[in-house]
Amino acid sequence: MTDRPTDLSSPPTPQPVRRSLLSARKFALMASVVAGLGAGLYGFSPAPDHFNVLSTAAHAQVNNEVRKVAQPVGFADIVERVKPWVISVKVNINEKVAKNDDSAEDSPFQPGSPMERFFRRFGGPDGMPPGLRGGRGGRGAVTGQGSGFFISDDGYAVTNNHVVDGADKVEVTTDDGRTFKAKVIGTDPRTDLALIKVEGGNNFPFAKLAEGKPRIGDWVLAVGNPFGLGGTVTAGIVSASGRDIGNGPYDDFIQIDAPVNKGNSGGPAFDTAGEVMGVNTAIYSPSGGSVGIAFSIPASTVKTVVAQLKDKGSVSRGWIGVQIQPVTQEIADSLGLKKADGALVAEPQADGPAAKAGIQSGDVITGVNDQPVKDARELARTIGGFAPGNSVKLTVIHKGQDKVVNLTLGQLPNTIEAKADVDRGDRGDATRGSDIPRLGLTLAPAGSVAGAGKDGVVVTEVDPKSPAAERGFKEGDVILEVAGKSVASPSEVREVLAAAKTENKNSVLIRVRSGGSSRFVAVPLAKG
Known part of the structure; x- marks a missing residue:
């Protein structure tokens, strides 16, 4: 018995289907052998259509197995289970823009704050965060919409701080269309998380926060309220973890490529077990719409922050x-x-x-x-x-x-102290310092420059093609230490550099004060 010629015009049969076909053929062959044995032992001949019946059964088995292989695995079962846990959040903010121009409505964050800088860089063309774009509800009022999700049956829910920050009125709409008033229990601007509590309801379906960390490549489902449309589901994968987007020292975002748009802020990112792996908080969006780069706050962070917000309304670190x-x-x-x-x-x-x-x-x-x-x-x-x-x-x-x-x-102090730049208005005789050719810096004692303080030496000029320029030195910086030694004059800097060269060091570590804060910079020593 030979196989029929393969139809080269058709795509090859997938391996799982081939195995199914082979299994079915074996089944038919075994059935025919059993039938033959029965005929030989008991002296009867099978009916002419007996093998046709067996063949039909075998083909039915093949068709069923082909359907199982060909049908894509979807997320419908997961979505049906998790969607009731997600809420739409609507806020009304008064006294926000009454006395300001139109640009004041662009961002709810303080000018120059980390979140304001982030959304100016990565938000839409108007700089608004993706979760808080709405129209004016009237003179001096702003409305915004975001997302959130229940974390307990008594109505506690999680959303973003930037969604409810400064809100006079908060309303949530559940997946079944019910609307409730809510109050803000506490917020944490450093992680952009907020805890709210629905009033006048109970026995709400709620989500569970995931225990482990997601792996890069894991499936993720984003559920939220994009553009105010209500419960919407998008799917993608975890693209990266541990992302630092410049929001603050606690940045540890999960990057996902599930489409996240305006209004998704505060909504959950689910894994395939139906647990919340993160809270969607920001998107990279030159155009204002999704480009497949979104950032979520990890569930581990959400747990610790929400526990403190529920306990005392604020976070102590x-x-x-x-x-x-x-x-x-x-x-x-x-x-x-x-x-x-x-x-x-x-x-x-x-x-x-x-x-x-x-x-x-x-x-x-x-x-x-x-x-x-x-x-x-x-x-x-x-x-x-x-x-x-x-x-x-x-x-x-x-x-x-x-x-x-x-x-x-x-x-940790709740306020960040403002730090003034070094006063460079009165330069005095700072240019009398000696040139340090191997670093590309011209220096002067700090005491000779108004506003520079008494310690260290001031950078009065930077060669734009020098190693120092490549590492961010700028005019007005104050060098405090070189190779672990305090310096007070250009000559002391030269002495330390000479000693480092004698010791065959490839670079020196310089502690520099810039704009009121200090940092270390490793600068390579020129050869020769």
């Missing part, structure tokens, strides 16, 4: 009182570190927990409570996850030596 920065490979080489891990202490705050515990500028924090710290952002998130008053154990590299520092966490 641990604080050690240091300015920190990433450890680049150049900085690691300058400090003699084996790996570019940890957080470099640029400057401990006076009278802060770290300063009291003996942590100094140039120290590298590599662990918290025996858990390694990968970078500066991870340190900020880890410390921020502890409550003030807790004791923590920091692993620190101090001048090349490992040591352990125990300290009690303070409370």
Whole structure:
């Protein structure tokens, strides 16, 4: 028996279907053998159409298996289960734009704040956040729409801070069309999360926050209220994790490519188990619509923040009182570190927990409570996850030596102090400094420049083609330390550089104060 010729004009049969066909053929063959044995043993002949009946049964089995293979697996069952948990959030904000021009309506954030800068950069053409675009509800009033989801049957729900920030009135609409008033229980601008409570209802269906972290490539379903249309579902995958979008030190966003548009802010991103892996908060959108890049707050962050908001209406975070920065490979080489891990202490705050515990500028924090710290952002998130008053154990590299520092966490200040730039209006005789050719900087003692303070040397000129310029040095910066040594004059800088060259160092670590904050910069030494 030979197989029939293959029809080359048709696409090849998928492997699972081929296996099904083979199984069906085996089934038919076995059935025919059994029928033949029956005829031989009992002395009867099968009816002429007996094998046709078997053949029909075999073909029916093949057709059923082909249908199973060919039918795509959809999300209908998951959507049917999770959709009732999602709500539309409508807000009314009075006294917002009554005395301002039209541009004041563009963004609900303070000018220059991290969220305002982010949405100006990544939001729509008008700079509005994706969850808060509406029309004016009347003179001096703004209406906006966003999304959210229930987290308990008594009406507690999660949404974005920027959706309800400053709202005088909050209404939610459930998936079955019911409308309720809601009140804001608490907000956390640093993570852009808010907790609201529906009034006058109970026994609401609610979502569960996922326990584990999603993997890149996992399916994700975004459910929300885009453009005020009501419950809408989009699907995609997790594109990346740990994203820093410049919102603040606690950035740890999940990036997804499920289409998220205006009004989706505050809505959940579900995994295929029907659990909330994240809260959609922002989109990258040059045009104002979805381009397939959206950011969600991880469920782990939502859990800790919401628990505090429910308990006391605000979030308290641990604080050690240091300015920190990433450890680049150049900085690691300058400090003699084996790996570019940890957080470099640029400057401990006076009278802060770290300063009291003996942590100094140039120290590298590599662990918290025996858990390694990968970078500066991870340190900020880890410390921020502890409550003030807790004791923590920091692993620190101090001048090349490992040591352990125990300290009690303070409370992160709720306000950010404004920091003035160095006054460059009266330059005095700053240009009398000596040129430092290997760095491309012209320097002068800080005391000779008005407003520069008494410590360090001031950068009065930067060669635009120099290594220093490539690393962000600018006129008015104050160099405080070079290679771990305090400097007060250009000649001291030259001496330290000469010593570093004698020791065959490839780069030097410079601590520089710029705009009121300090940072370390690794600058390569010119050869020759």
